[in-house]
Amino acid sequence: MKVRDIMSPKVQLVRDTDNIGKAMHLMLDGGFSGLPVVNSEGALVGMLTEGDFIRRAETGTAKRRSFWQEFLLGPDRLARDYAHANGRVVEEIMAPEVYWVEADAPLEHAVALMDSHGVKRLPVLDAGRLVGVLSRSDLMRACLRLIESDNGATVVGDALIKARIDELFARQPWAPRETVHVEVARGEVDLCGVITSESTRDALRVLAENVPGVVKVHDKLTTIESMSGCIVRTPV
Template sequence: MQVQAVMTSPVVGIEPSASIADAARLMLSRKISGLPVIQSDGTLVGIISEGDFLRRGELGTKRKRSRWLEFLVSPGKVADEYVHANGRRVDEVMSDSVVTTAREASLEDVVELMADHHVKRLPVVENGKVVGIIARSDLLRALLRVLPERDATDVGDEQIRQSILAELASQTWARNSLIHVNVDKGVAELSGPIFDERERQAALVAAENIAGVKAVTDHLLWVEPLSGMMIDPLA
């Protein structure tokens, strides 16, 4: 799936010369946690988010350091922090280092960028102009659209059983799986040994995601690798 299929457009943005009060009001009224900062010609120049309002003099939350640590910090960094804690315009507190994406980018690329740069949203840029924005909430809406509805399909028990076995066989964590699968009227029963307790939840999730499964019962036994002792968590 590509960015253009799930991005939000047109974009709610704000101009660099706007006040931080205007930015805060806009974010609160639109229930969004960040805004791209856009010049009148549509050019992206930065981004402002809730995090930019955390260290504020008015709130008494600006950064404090001990005297000896303050001595070690460069005057330029201290000056920059002062502007961020006391600036009144968007262009004074915004981040001008913005990670962006393109319409044709894949959602996989977007998620990697968000994770690598620790950001919650990416402006979508085309020819230097902002044409959209993709945020975590857009990914959540996309997920909701593609999640299968439970009981939406009528699948035979044996087909369900074979699908669960195939899914387990394709997973590296289920190496040489000894898990037995039985299905009765859409209810999948998993039994047999597992050798890492974390495999239990993974096996249950694997079964839950198979079309036609109505419920999953857990009769798996954890075998402690060193002693060979079987541990039944339900016992």
């Protein structure tokens, strides 16, 4: 799946020369937690987010530091903080470091970028032109569509269900292949055998639940403490 497959093509943006009051109205009225910022030529130059309005002089929340902190930070950093807390134009308070993604980039690349930099949305570019925004809500909507389409998947026979579970099981590096086996009857799956952690129990149940045709999963696993060999949990 590519970014363009799930991005929001309708982009609400602001100019770098706009008054911050206009930007705040756009964000509050539209329910946006962030907006891309472009210059007069339409080039992406920054990102404006709710975080840029946390430390403001108007609300008395501008950063305050002791004499020694001010001395260590130096006048350049203090001047930047002052401009950010008191700025009236978007370019004065926006974040100039913009993380963006190409429209044809794999979705996995975009998610890794969002995750590593802790951002909630990414401007999407195509040949240098802003064509959309990818947000966490876009990812949620895509996930929901796939879940609902899976719910309508054709029910398959028990043998195919077991084969699919065994296939998925074999791919997982965490799977205890030697100590766990699966039995399937009328779409109901029995997870049988021995495991050494509750995390493995949860993962096995989730793996089975996601196979089309499975109507119920029965946990018949026994948990044994890996170091002592003592039984921690037995099947109910």
